[in-house]
Amino acid sequence: MSARYPFTAVVGMDDLRLALLLNAVSPQVGGVLVRGEKGTAKSTMVRALAGLLPSIAAVGGCRFACDPAAPDPGCPDGPHDLSVVREQPTRLVELPVGVSEDRIVGSLDLERALAEGVKAYEPGLLAAAHRGVLYIDEVNLLNDHLVDLLLDAAAMGQSYVEREGVSVRHAARFLLVGTMNPEEGELRPQLLDRFGLTVEVAATREPVERAEVVRRRLAYDADPDGFAERWAQPEKELAARITTAQALLPQVGLSDSALRQITAVCASFEVDGLRADIVMARTATALAAWNGRTEVLTEDVRTAARLALPHRRRRNPFDAPGLDDEKLEDALEQSAGEDPEPDPDGPDGGGPEGGGPDGGGPEGGGPDGGGPDGPSGGGQDAPGDGGGSAEPGESADQPPSGHPRSGPVPPQPAAPAASPYRTRLLTVPGTGEGASGRRSKARTDSGGHTVRAARPTGALQRLHLAATIQAAAPHQLARGRDGRALRLRHDDFREQVREGRESNLVLFVVDASGSMAARQRMSAVKGAVLSLLMDAYQRRDKVGMITFRGAEAVLALPPTSSVEVGAARLEQLPTGGRTPLAAGLLRAHETLRLERLRDPRRRPLLVLVTDGRATGGPNALPDARRAARLLAAQGVAAVVVDCESGPVRLGLAAELAGHLGGEAVRLDALAADSMTGMIRTIQREAA
Structure with a gap:
């Protein structure tokens, strides 16, 4: 070895x-x-x-x-x-x-x-x-x-x-x-x-x-x-x-001044509970022992905060853990200023800041200055033009105006997402067997609740005691029971069949064409998709995102468990051009086909965000309907978020939901208090 x-x-x-x-x-x-x-x-x-x-x-x-x-x-x-x-x-x-x-x-x-x-x-x-x-x-x-x-x-x-x-x-x-x-x-x-x-x-x-x-x-x-x-x-x-x-650790003392600094820093960053304070105290004490001291200094508290607080500070679900160094220094200075006694570690503190000695490098070892973090991110995602032909503010669903055009019109600038909100639960009908999560009903070996008893198919895992006794009871006389002990045989044992919740693959198919931007709806659309992404994050789902505009559909986010990437791609999404709805649905079909090969137990939920219009030729809308029926034939659960607005509505999104075998819900009905009708319909289908 x-x-x-x-x-x-x-x-x-x-x-x-x-x-x-x-x-x-x-x-x-x-x-x-x-x-x-x-x-x-x-x-x-x-x-x-x-x-x-x-x-x-x-x-x-x-x-x-x-x-x-x-x-x-x-x-x-x-x-x-x-x-x-x-x-x-x-x-x-x-x-x-x-x-x-x-x-x-x-x-x-x-x-x-x-x-x-x-x-x-x-x-x-x-x-x-x-x-x-x-x-x-x-x-x-x-x-x-x-x-x-x-x-x-x-x-x-x-x-x-x-x-x-x-x-x-x-x-x-x-x-x-x-x-x-x-x-x-x-x-x-x-x-x-x-x-x-x-x-x-x-x-x-x-x-x-x-x-x-x-x-x-x-x-x-x-x-x-x-x-x-x-x-x-x-x-x-x-x-x-x-x-x-x-050996030195038990001798290290945590003074009232150091403890006050610890609690002041935790309060400043608004961490929940008191676990952070306790961890910081133990970390600062260990730092002092590691540096051969019996007293906790300000530098120990500073380093302990940088290690113990980044993942505990209050943040939005899509924000990476981190710590504001300036805020940390302010909290340390203010708490030190409240101490009537002089600061024992002085201005220099007797050791390097931001990490302390590690004692790990040999003579002539590798570099250790400054840490290896480097630039924080890779290249930015630059969404493609998509070949859009609609002018800014003009719907691509309408014929072009009579004046001559000098060339292709670039996509409109990416609209900011509206504030996210809590959405109602969208589920996949039926009962699955996928990975543990919090969305759709599933049979599970852990968690959930017991719904019935069954004979074990392998090693007995979760005994159903009442069912086991009930199966053995009629045979006790024939087995010669002569005392208090119950005579059991292998065939008597029953195990629990449990039902819980599974996570799903939520695939967003987002219409980014000119018709979505012409009425200034993309900000609301992005806010809705961001809200659904947050819901997927909390329910431990995998997510993917397809966008379609101009002449093509693009897999903007391959199925992943990192919903933060989906939020970033959504924020950068431009709009403009025609509406290749059929291309978006066919790309969804291919994406789900490949994902089914990789993870056959994870059931998908297709969330199509569109006004239902399709442009690009006389067969654009019939092609979109055929693509929708193809997805329905594969048993893909679907929800269509209807983004159509205005006094005159064509109802194309609801018609498309019918071809998908799913439910249509209006964009303004996604909030948690306004989706009762859709949820009841999905529950009826599941039953």
Whole structure:
């Protein structure tokens, strides 16, 4: 087995390095969430951290690695023989994306528990991670209930397995580290808050640093063991510093002045609850110990705020986490000014600002100045012209005016979106089996409610106790029951069939032609689509967006879990030109066909935003109707948002909804208090 990549050999990444080391010094900080683009060494650093942590003493024969100095009195493997002790390295347990709840918490053999009265328990990943590191790659792709379960265990330090009155509990204290790529979707704010610290990482834009990264990686790939040997001494020094800081931590004092600064900063950024204050206090204390001090200084509070608050500040769903440095400095200065005693750390504070020393680089190591963030974004999306021919303010549905034209008319400037609002729930009819979410009805193995009992098709997961007893009761005399115990056979067992909610693929098909802009409706249309995007974000849906104008339809946003990208594309959407409605619907058909191959269990919901007009030739409207019937034949659930306005209305959007086999709703009826009729219709169809 090749040697792991050394922690100290990673170039740059100062904030991530510091956050991981602070959690190693004080696991009570609450773990680290690492946000960043792909290929930024997130996983490499996390996996390397475990090698720096000191080995632990564990009770011999205990599957839960109980500490012999303080064994868990409720350990399922107890009581322990404390005379047998083993030394073992700190474990790194990785959680795969497709993991099940039973694999995380462990599984209980319910058949043996009921029939034999024994607790046959197989520990899960939480037990394996006890006193070690639990690493969750792509944590934003885990089902919400699994993330809740993991964070609850991390907060309480214990894991519980409950199955029909049979309980098993064991200790589960670990350093929790999660990584995610924001382009693949965000975590809910409630889950973000449960991570102690968060760090944004990005590949450095400095050619010298990038060259050093490549040089070291190539050297490691060529000779992993030799490369690790060259970095062995810096690794030992850093491991020793962690041990020293852990020993110093209990001696660090948090003065009233420092505590007042912490609470003032949290109040200034209007964070919800008090978890941020507690995390900041623990982080500042760990920073002081890491720097060899027994007193928390202003620089510790400043750095703790930059690590603990960005993901907790109040923000809109589509805003990236971040912190206003000027606001932070104002809060620190004001809270320091209220203290009648002089500031103990003075003007310079005795250490570098914005990250503190990390002790991670060897002599002659990689650059560490300033961090690797670089420019915050890639190139802007420049929507295409689309070949529009309508003049600004003129409807493309009308014949061109008589005056000569000098050439193609460019699209109108992108209209700003109106303020978003809460929309009513749009659902896909029927019952699905897709990923856990909050939109449409679905059969599920977790969450939801029990609707009936059934014979298990595989291993028994969720026992339906009443149905099991009812199935076994008529056979007790024939089986010779002679005591209080119930005589059960395999065929008697019944499991719960549960119904919950699933997430869907919401595909927006947005009309951006001249007819939508002629009556100044695009601002309202964008506000409506933005509101639906926010609803999709909250319901954990995937989203995609197709726009059509001029002579073509464009897949502006391929199906993704990152609704923030959809909001950005919507904001930049220009209007103008003719209305190739059929092209938009055919592009939707092809997009859904390909997505069905990638994720066959995720059901789509088509949201068509248009006034129903189609231009571009005498067959434009018949072609659009045929395309709509093609989607209906594929069983695609659809809602048409009717954007037609004015005293004279043609009702083309409602007619198109009929061809789609869906429902039409007026643009001004999308708000939560005005969609009752449509929801009732969808519910009738689902029944």
